[in-house]
Amino acid sequence: DIPDLGRFDNVRFPLPPNFYDDYRGREAAKVQDMSIEKTMLMDYDLKMFDSTIREFSILRMDSAQRATNDAYYAKVHADLKKRNLSGRALTEWKYQRYMRDYLSTAxxxxxxxxxxxxxxxxxxxxxxxMVIYMSDQGFYMGEHGWFDKRFMYEESFRTPMVMRFPGKIQPGSVNNDMVMNLDIGPTILQAAGVKAPNDMQGKSFLGRVAKKGAVTGGTATPQPWRNAIYYHYYENGEHAVSPHFGIKTKQYKLIRFYTRVNTWELFDLESDPREMTNLFGKPGYEKITATLKKQLLALIEQYDDKDARQLMNL
Structure with a gap:
């Protein structure tokens, strides 16, 4: 909104520790095209220069809002031109601009x-x-040098979600269960007292976040619950992200990339939460790799993912 323009202009955001990631051992990360340095556009992504894309993005503004918006970004543009930046200095300027705009939007x-x-x-x-506030995915805020989403790495894979249900959910409580977007429908249905159809693949987590005895058909900790979650990114287009699917458990993540690159990645999320070291094929990880592949195949069968099933056999 116009009132929030420039709200964070006096804040300098620290670079993530892996902002200058070299993508060693991660072939799919090497071929992506979603870096702040090379991919982020001044007009579409940073909203500064006149262009057809930019005009489309602000058509909803009235004349007064448009004038305020244009005056603000004209100053930003003039300041950048005066600085005459290049190399890492320009990349880090783009990161700061991106963060300030993003958090102003938030x-x-x-x-x-x-x-x-x-x-x-x-x-x-x-x-x-019952109020549920969530995103459709996470987002990179400079981690791995990126913006955007798509990869199964934690920053875009994990999805923020906040719930409020007076009398049912304790304010300030936190639940760390593995919940998927396909669980939202069954959860809403349970809150409304409606039985979920048998062909819905998700399951309600309302009983797991609610106070004991507060909802029909559940307790505070109903059993069983999943100990792993499945992900499949199908697109082979924007930002050159290779299609991939995988499994995440509490400690490990196994990813199978295909099409652009044909490779596997394995991460120990406890010792390597930023997912910088690919352990797939390394000595000592044969047993956990075999276990994860077995679990992954079971999830592929559970969700009837025919494409992934075929790729597992290649």
């Missing part, structure tokens, strides 16, 4: 969520409404 989103919650209060709907 501040705008936060304020508008407040408006929505205030509406529920005014209409007397709060006590009978």
């Amino acid at each position: 501040a705008s989103m936060d304020r508008n969520i407040e408006r929505t919650l205030d509406y529920l209060d005014r209409k007397g709907l709060t006590e009978n409404t």
